[in-house]
Amino acid sequence: MSKTMTQVSSRGVLSALMGDAGWRDYYQVTKPKVVMLLLLTALVGACLAVNGLPSAGLLLAAMIGIGLMSSGAAAYNHLLDREIDARMMRTRGRPLVRGQLTAMRCFSFATLISVLGFAVLALWVNMLTAWLTAVSLVGYALIYTLYLKRATPQNIVIGGLAGAAPPLLGWTAMTGNVDPHSLLLVLIVFTWTPPHFWALAIHRRDDYAKVNMPMLPVTHGVAFTKTCILLYTVLLGLVCLLPYLTGMSHELYLLGSSLLNGAFLYYAWRLKFKANSGDAMATFKFSIVHLMLLFIILLTDHYLLA
């Protein structure tokens, strides 16, 4: 059957826009698994901000806006890191390194979805959330990626604030203001980030050393980094008590978070004192399960016991 003019022309426009890149290349630069966990924390922040169920339309708009801007931040990170990504084992298969996606197309894509996300938040959520999300995007894509990451071993402690913002963004999307309880959720993710990343950084120490990236295992050694992971994991356990102690969460959360933090502490202790070769990556992978389950327990506790 002959193709209609519209099919040919629309396909022509699409291929002109995408070039050699397939949709998978654009999808990959958004760091989808990271953004999905970020959105889970934003969803929980939104649900804990209200009694009962949040407005479905408002929640949908917030998730779309925050998701688009987080994806845009990740795409800018791929663009700005493409030179070092080409030299590291872990990242050398990325779309811009392979040449599947050009820098200009990645920049255009990142800008398009970031602007779209800001517009959704500004038009259908509120300006506070739109601006807070924009600040998080700049914090991660520029301040962390372009400066902190290359400047100091404390890069991810400070840069972690951007990735810890989503629970606050979900909360302000529902209420239009910054509640102290929402900052507790930010503090949990902020405290979780160093053990999360430093475990991976231990495993990838040689990669980061090769590109002169001042990650803690490179600047201060693996033993010191393991001690910092253990100390931050203890701190995380204490910080996770705050939602219960302030009355935001209840016994179900206290039990669940204590079990999860006990497990995280075991991983961090084993990494420090009884490490085998795969323990750093096992700790990194557990950190992701830990944060996901922690926020699911926060949500369950809110609806079962609030």
Ligand code: HEM
């Ligand atoms: C400055 C803060 C952070 C740093 C430096 C960091 C670092 C990293 C790195 C280097 C990876 C491996 C990525 C890869 O090899 O493709 C990773 C994976 C991941 N991170 Fe983080 N992270 C941070 C914050 C967060 C936050 C806040 C979340 C979610 C709330 C998160 C969730 C994840 C997830 C789900 C993965 C697995 C991605 C995959 O398997 O594709 N990270 N992180």
Ligand SMILES: CC(C)=CCC/C(C)=C/CC/C(C)=C/COP(=O)(O)OP(=O)(O)O
């Ligand atoms: C709007 C908003 C909430 C923005 C922040 C969202 C965001 C995408 C956070 C990403 C956290 C993360 C995986 C950082 C790793 O960057 P890296 O450059 O150290 O990792 P890489 O070497 O794997 O690229």
